[in-house]
Amino acid sequence: MSDCPLQILINQMPYTLPQGASLADAVAVAGVQPPFAAAVNLQFVPRVQYDQYTLANHDKIELISPITGG
Amino acid sequence: MTTHASHLDQLNLYGEIFHSRLLLGTSRYPSPSVLLQAIERSKPAMLTASLRRQTGGGGEASQSFWNLLRQANVPVLPNTAGCHSIQEAITTAEMAREVFETDWIKLELIGDDYTLQPDTLKLPEAADRLIKAGFKVLPYTTDDLVLCQRLVDVGCQAVMPWAAPIGTGKGSINPYALRTLRERLDIPLIVDAGLGLPSHACQVMEWGYDAVLLNTAVALAQDPVRMAGAFTDAVSAGRDAYCAGAMQSQDSVQPSTPVLGTPFWHQA
Numbered sequence: 001m002s003d004c005p006l007q008i009l010i011n012q013m014p015y016t017l018p019q020g021a022s023l024a025d026a027v028a029v030a031g032v033q034p035p036f037a038a039a040v041n042l043q044f045v046p047r048v049q050y051d052q053y054t055l056a057n058h059d060k061i062e063l064i065s066p067i068t069g070g
Numbered sequence: 071m072t073t074h075a076s077h078l079d080q081l082n083l084y085g086e087i088f089h090s091r092l093l094l095g096t097s098r099y100p101s102p103s104v105l106l107q108a109i110e111r112s113k114p115a116m117l118t119a120s121l122r123r124q125t126g127g128g129g130e131a132s133q134s135f136w137n138l139l140r141q142a143n144v145p146v147l148p149n150t151a152g153c154h155s156i157q158e159a160i161t162t163a164e165m166a167r168e169v170f171e172t173d174w175i176k177l178e179l180i181g182d183d184y185t186l187q188p189d190t191l192k193l194p195e196a197a198d199r200l201i202k203a204g205f206k207v208l209p210y211t212t213d214d215l216v217l218c219q220r221l222v223d224v225g226c227q228a229v230m231p232w233a234a235p236i237g238t239g240k241g242s243i244n245p246y247a248l249r250t251l252r253e254r255l256d257i258p259l260i261v262d263a264g265l266g267l268p269s270h271a272c273q274v275m276e277w278g279y280d281a282v283l284l285n286t287a288v289a290l291a292q293d294p295v296r297m298a299g300a301f302t303d304a305v306s307a308g309r310d311a312y313c314a315g316a317m318q319s320q321d322s323v324q325p326s327t328p329v330l331g332t333p334f335w336h337q338a
Contacts (some may be wrong), residue, residue, distance in 0.1 A: 011123045033129035035136060037121065037165035042157055044164035062123070064162075065132035066139065066169060068105075069120025069149045070095035070236070070285035 010061045023053035026061055036065040079313060081115060081281050083258055084206040084227045088115035091275070092305050093147065093260065095285025099294055102138050108288055108298035109142045115281065116147040118176055121166055147208065149176040154189070156196045163200055175200060176230070176262075176283075177209040186236045190217050198224035210262050213247035215254055222257055229255070230262035230283060233274065237286045239266025242274060252278045268297075268304030275308025276316065 006017045010030045017025055023038060023045055038045050039062045045053055055061075081088040094114035099105040109117065119139065124132055139146060148166035153159040156179070163175045179196050181189030188211050200207045201224060209221050213231040221229050231251055234240035241264065242248050252259060261274045262283040271282045284301055291297035 032124050033133055035169050036124070036129075036132075037168045039161050039165060042161055044161050044168075047168060064121040064165060064169075065124050065129055066136050067120050067122040067132055068096040068098075068135055069118050069151055070097045 004057075006055055006057050006059070008055060008057070008059045008061060011063055012060075017055065021055050022051055023055060023061070024050040026055060027063065030061075030063055032063045032065065034065075036063050038063050079309070081258065083208070088145075088281075089113075090115040090302075091281040091309055092271075092302055093118065093262075093281060093283040094288065094298070095283065096135070097285055098289040100289075102134060104294050105289075106138060106142060107295040109144060111295050112288075112298040112302045114144060116145045116174070117142060118147045118149050118283070118285070119170065120149050120151050121162060121169065145174070146170045146172055147174050147176050148172065149210075150178045152180065153178060154180055156192050156199065159196050160199055160203070163205055164203070167205070173204055173206050175205045175207055177207050188212060188232075190214060193217065194220040194224050197221050197226050201225040208260065208262075213244055213251060215247070215250055218251055218255060222255060226257075228258040228260060228280075230260040232263040233261050233270065234264025236263045238264055239287055240264055241266055241270035245277075248274060248279075249277050268300045271301055272304040272308035272311075275305055276311045278312050281305075 003019055006019060006021055008015050008017060010026055015029055027050060040059050081091050090113055092112055092114045093116045094109060094112055095118045096105055148170050150159040150162045153162055159177060159179050166175060167173060177197055177200060179189045179193050181187050190212055193209055193211060197207050197209050207226050208228055208230050209226055210230050211217055218229045218231060233242040258280040260281040260283055261279050265271050265282060265284055266287050274282060282305055288294050288298050288301060
C-alpha cells in the first residue's frame with residue numbers, strides 16, 4: 001500500500017507522483033514559472049518548506065502567480 | 071485623520087506616508103503599454119494586483135505583468151479578489167505576501183457573485199485574523215456604518231467603503247451613508263469601487279474622504295491615459311476643496327456685488 005503512487009491535483013489538474021514526493025517535486029512537475037506561491041489543501045506553504053513538505057494522496061495544490069487586479 | 075487646512079496634507083495609512091491620494095487598479099486596460107502610461111500620468115500611491123493560476127504559455131502573461139510592476143516602481147496592494155471564505159482570503163493573503171513581499175492586503179471577501187457585494191458578516195473576523203498575522207489590511211466593504219466600526223474595532227487603520235458595486239461606474243449611490251461614515255469614523259477612508267467619473271471622485275474627496283481607488287473608470291475610458299490624468303486632477307481638486315472649507319449653502323440669495331452705492335437707485 002505504501003508503494004502506491006500519489007494521486008494529486010495541481011491547479012485542479014490530475015498528476016501522479018511517487019510515494020514520498022515533496023511539494024518541490026510537484027512544483028517541478030507542474031512547470032510553473034516564478035514568481036509564484038503555493039498552498040496545499042487551502043493552507044499556505046512558504047517557499048523554504050517545499051523540499052521538506054511531503055505530499056499525501058489526494059492533496060490539492062494551488063500554485064498562483066501575479067496577475068492584474070482591481 | 072484628515073484635518074482642515076493641514077500644512078502637511080499627505081495620505082497616512084498605517085503610519086506610512088503616500089504622496090498621492092489615488093490608488094490605481096491594473097486590470098482591463100487595452101494593453102500593458104497603456105496601463106504603464108496611465109500609471110506614469112497618475113503617479114498613484116499604490117497599484118492593486120492579484121494572484122491567479124498560470125494559464126497557457128508558461129506564465130508569460132504573469133511574467134510580463136511582474137516586469138511591468140517592477141518597471142512602474144509603485145508600492146503594490148495585492149487583493150484577495152474572488153475569495154468567498156475566510157480561509158481562502160487568509161491563504162491568498164499569505165501567498166500574496168510571499169510573492170509581492172509586502173504586508174499590504176486589500177481584503178475582498180465576496181458574499182454575492184452577482185453584485186460582488188462583500189460578505190459583511192465574515193469581513194470583521196477575516197480582518198481580525200489578518201491583522202493578528204501582521205498584515206496591513208485595507209478592507210473593501212459596503213458603506214454600512216456599524217460594519218465599518220467593527221472593522222476599526224478589530225484593528226483596521228483604514229477602511230474602503232464602496233461608492234457603488236464594482237465596475238458599475240455609478241458614483242455614490244448613497245451619499246448620506248458615505249457622508250455619515252466620514253462624520254463618524256476618525257480614520258482614513260478610501261472610496262473603493264463604483265466611481266465612473268472624475269466628478270464622482272472629486273465629490274467624495276470634497277466630503278473629506280482621504281483617497282479613492284479606481285480601476286474600471288480609467289481602464290475602460292476611450293483614452294485611459296487622459297482619464298487617469300483627469301481623475302488625478304479631480305482627486306487633487308476635491309482634496310483642496312475639503313481642506314479649504316466650503317461655504318455653507320443657503321436658500322436665500324445674497325448679492326455678491328455690494329448694494330451700497332448702486333447708481334440710479336430707485337430712480338426709474
